[in-house]
Amino acid sequence: MSVEQIKLYLSSLDFPWDMNQLPTSAYLVGGSVRDALLQRYKTPLDLDFVLPENTISTAKDIANFYGVGFVILDKEREIARVVFPQGTLDFARQEGDSLVTDLKRRDFTINAIAYNVSSQQLIDPFDGVADLEQRVLRMISPTNLEDDPLRLLRAYRQAAQLDFNIESNTRKAICDRANLLSTIAPERVQAELNYIFTTSQGNKWLAAAQEDGLLQFWLPNIDTDKIKQLDRVENAIEVCSNLGLNQPELSILSKLATLVSTDEVAAEAEVARLKYSRSEIKAVAKTVKHLPCLQIMTNQISLREQYFWFLDVKDIFPILMVRAIATGVSLDLLNPLIERYLNPEDLVAHPQSLVTGNDLIGKLNLKPSPMIGTLLTEIQIAQIESKISTPQEALDFALFLLHINT
Numbered sequence: 001m002s003v004e005q006i007k008l009y010l011s012s013l014d015f016p017w018d019m020n021q022l023p024t025s026a027y028l029v030g031g032s033v034r035d036a037l038l039q040r041y042k043t044p045l046d047l048d049f050v051l052p053e054n055t056i057s058t059a060k061d062i063a064n065f066y067g068v069g070f071v072i073l074d075k076e077r078e079i080a081r082v083v084f085p086q087g088t089l090d091f092a093r094q095e096g097d098s099l100v101t102d103l104k105r106r107d108f109t110i111n112a113i114a115y116n117v118s119s120q121q122l123i124d125p126f127d128g129v130a131d132l133e134q135r136v137l138r139m140i141s142p143t144n145l146e147d148d149p150l151r152l153l154r155a156y157r158q159a160a161q162l163d164f165n166i167e168s169n170t171r172k173a174i175c176d177r178a179n180l181l182s183t184i185a186p187e188r189v190q191a192e193l194n195y196i197f198t199t200s201q202g203n204k205w206l207a208a209a210q211e212d213g214l215l216q217f218w219l220p221n222i223d224t225d226k227i228k229q230l231d232r233v234e235n236a237i238e239v240c241s242n243l244g245l246n247q248p249e250l251s252i253l254s255k256l257a258t259l260v261s262t263d264e265v266a267a268e269a270e271v272a273r274l275k276y277s278r279s280e281i282k283a284v285a286k287t288v289k290h291l292p293c294l295q296i297m298t299n300q301i302s303l304r305e306q307y308f309w310f311l312d313v314k315d316i317f318p319i320l321m322v323r324a325i326a327t328g329v330s331l332d333l334l335n336p337l338i339e340r341y342l343n344p345e346d347l348v349a350h351p352q353s354l355v356t357g358n359d360l361i362g363k364l365n366l367k368p369s370p371m372i373g374t375l376l377t378e379i380q381i382a383q384i385e386s387k388i389s390t391p392q393e394a395l396d397f398a399l400f401l402l403h404i405n406t
């Protein structure tokens with residue numbers, strides 16, 4: 001690995017920006033240098049630069065020159081961002097009195113390499129290049145892990161993303177400090193978990209993190225059996241995707257639903273504590289709630305029951321199918337449900353109203369009341385049971401229901 005690789009990487013980026021405009025004291029640092037040496041292309045691109053001074057004015061000048069966005073991320077620490085449509089350039093003032101001091105405060109050796117763009121010189125005080133070649137994550141020091149304990153989890157996440165190993169002393173140091181993860185802001189932990197959930201090597205490294213005691217605080221119901229299920233979840237995602245069942249965050253939500261408590265209320269609390277969004281929390285809790293019913297469901301359920309079931313699970317259907325398939329519910333049982341869900345014309349899964357509440361009020365001279373909702377539901381069920389099929393039949397059916405209820 002060499003400077004040539006970095007030059008090649010930088011010249012092949014789809015970025016409308018001339019790097020020669022940078023001050024001679026600017027160094028490309030961190031993940032950008034690591035990725036350049038690995039020829040690892042990420043979108044959107046995020047290049048990090050360190051300068052001894054004038055970071056904000058440098059960023060501003062570049063943003064003005066190209067007419068692109070400019071944001072000060074941290075005024076005190078002088079960190080500013082230039083936002084191009086293709087990605088971002090971050091400029092940070094060097095931490096400490098030299099570049100090496102700055103690099104020494106970072107997490108792993110592979111993330112502590114700097115490259116001077118104008119002199120084309122590589123600064124690698126901790127032999128990060130050798131570790132990149134050996135594909136290992138090695139801590140700079142145990143104290144650095146303590147300074148920001150999120151780094152404990154970052155090790156497993158980056159090992160998963162890069163397909164690296166964690167060097168043995170580093171892994172031991174992480175294990176010894178696992179409880180420090182409890183001090184980290186939940187949003188930061190969540191971001192790392194999400195990366196692991198969506199990375200191909202993620203399950204292997206989640207298992208390692210669990211074994212090393214890193215996950216117990218944030219996912220207190222996690223155990224080896226649940227971890228083992230993750231590979232089946234991965235296969236089930238594949239099966240579902242081949243069937244056309246997709247949903248944003250399917251991987252994250254179905255894996256979370258696997259690792260949390262099997263009790264709906266406890267599961268909801270766990271996901272809420274990690275600061276997932278309201279809809280993500282509800283999705284996981286609902287999946288946990290509905291899975292047991294699906295596991296004992298037979299194909300005897302009535303259309304009416306299916307109607308109410310879809311009403312409740314429509315928004316989490318793909319997640320629930322992933323969990324069901326992963327826990328061994330037979331596809332023979334699930335297929336009729338999946339067919340309904342995938343068919344927009346299917347009235348059981350996607351009911352369409354023959355009449356509206358206003359039709360009932362206007363045409364049958366009714367007063368607005370919760371009874372209207374009940375009538376609309378019964379009309380939809382009568383429609384899926386093929387008892388009625390036109391708006392007039394729906395109105396007649398509503399009259400009939402009103403009649404037998406008086």
Ligand SMILES: Nc1ccn([C@@H]2O[C@H](COP(=O)(O)OP(=O)(O)OP(=O)(O)O)[C@@H](O)[C@H]2O)c(=O)n1
Nearest residue numbers: 030031032048105106107108111112148150151
């Ligand atoms: N908790 C952290 C976060 C970041 N860094 C340092 O800051 C750099 C940039 O951080 P970030 O962009 O978060 O991570 P990357 O390593 O670039 O990797 P990724 O983009 O995949 O998160 C890292 O390479 C590392 O040198 C660190 O030491 N400790």
